[in-house]
Amino acid sequence: MMSGLKIITQQLKTNPMKNFYSNKYLLLVIRIILAFVFIYAGAEKISDPEAFAISISNYRLLPIATVNFFAITLPWIELVAGVLLIFGISVKENAGIIFSMLLFFTIAIIISLFRGLSIDCGCFGKGSQIGLFKLGENTLMIIGSILLMIYGSTLSKLKSE
């Protein structure tokens, strides 16, 4: 970890931006954080599908009949993408999946904020209301997933090839 930080700072000094973003340690950190966030979010929702279905329907964006389909499938896509990210399998592709989910979630939150709904986010089970903080969180994760989509992350990858 310390050596990782050292290399990051060194690279910052020599070749400012591009090398910093494509630094393999930084990408590994982003990869692990995103993976854990999505595994946690997925598992939490899988454990209580009805609560997640209610959260989705509170956004009032999807036809009510389709809500259960998303409540059943989305958490598993999150979980699988998270697990594959941890092991470094198809990092760019999984980052792409996570990016598109985050994009949809963020748009949904923005629309709801504009409509003045004060509803539960449904992001990690009960406990957080939608708001600017949530938007900030999502924006950071979106940036992280874009970096992973561009540069990938091969460090401490499960060797299969």
Added chain:
Amino acid sequence: MNISKILLITFISVLLSLVYNHFNPNGLKFIREERLLNWESNSLSESDTLYSSINEKNINAPKPSDSLVIDKKNESIKSFQKPKAIKTDFAYKLFMDGVTFIDARSADEFAEGHIKGAVNIPFYGSENYLDVINSLNKNEIVVTYCSGADCDISILSGDELFELGFNRVYVFIDGYDEWIKNNYPTIKN
């Protein structure tokens, strides 16, 4: 980035989710039915009765005459199957009867103004208010509310209280905004 890989991963995840949901005892039905909050029949005005007869299947409103009889006979022991939604007039009636109102909004919003005599149990962070919840009589009627029809925490709070053992939970759907419009008693901290 390989699009076919993305599709494959998504497809496998969806497959896994469907298999899991099929065997999960708490699994969901594939097609969702509308979240129904039954209206307290006594709280419907004439125009609402018309509305409810159009949507009778959806709202499941019991026939007013039936429930009036049941209500009067078993006032003390009757508990609800689920929290029930009520209109402003009925909420005011309950207010005049001295029923406990529960404000599900945040402590800040509560301090800015609330229904007179209401108890604040914010939905976000309700775990810190367990002593308040326990100090209430679970067999008495309670009414939850939030700011208005655009917030859902009154319903969620109502569900939560119901799960905690409150027998008769009403959800005052139109909430605080409508209460103010009617110039009903409020208080500021």
